[in-house]
Amino acid sequence: MSDPEGAGRREALKRVAVTLRAGDVGFALAGGYAGWALGGPEPDNDVDFVVAEADADRAASVLGEAGLDVRQPPEDWLFKVYTDGAMVDVLFRLAGETVDDELLGRAVEQEVLSVSMPVVDATDLVIGKLAALNEHACDLSKVLPTARALREKIDWPRAEAATAWNDIAVACLFLLRRLQVVPEA
Missing domain, CATH: 1.25.40 (Serine Threonine Protein Phosphatase 5, Tetratricopeptide repeat)
Structure with a gap:
């Protein structure tokens, strides 16, 4: 899954965001790509999104039903999505804290790679x-x-x-x- 140029990660970012939005799941871009969207350096690892813990199962279902490869790792605070040769982490807890509507409510709607989405x-x-x-x-x-x-x-x-x-x-x-x-x- 090596993608030194990041093209697969960027496509996966767009695909997951569009799918979550179409499924009416509250989410926000998080992690290194959120930092990049806000003006920081582009990361060279995976893409991260956050969803409210109460919506995690529904988010996984929406993504799976759209044909994305959704997997549950041993960790109990996220699930993983594989698409476009890249891995996307969908987290519902950050550093032990539950992702909730308050955190999602502070996210800023902005265009990322020509797709409008909330960014933490x-x-x-x-x-x-x-x-x-x-x-x-x-x-x-x-x-x-x-x-x-x-x-x-x-x-x-x-x-x-x-x-x-x-x-x-x-x-x-x-x-x-x-x-x-x-x-x-």
Whole structure:
């Protein structure tokens, strides 16, 4: 499933978004491609969408009925969709927190690759990236470029309050402040 140019991922992104919208499932583009849509660097891995946890089964059914290959991995917080030679993660929990209508309601409707779709709010995106940091997954390269590119769009006090429980996120925010990405309090 190697796609160094990202063409398959971009087609999969459009196909899943159009299918969810046609199925009347609330969703938002999330993860690295949300960061890209908001002005950050394009990721070189999978595509992520979020749906409300209460709608996860219906979302999987809508995508499966449209002929997409839907699979349930061992993790109990997402399912995977394979199409156009790419993998799409559809998450209904982010860093242990349930995706709900409130998070989806903050998403911003915008055109991505000529398809209108909701994209998670920049602050929610960064909160998710910070909250996912832990002792086993503390790769700051997943946070720093996006935070730097989107810094003016992020409600930093909200991001800091939402991730204050995570020592690695706090350290990352300290570094971002030292790099003058996060403004001084």
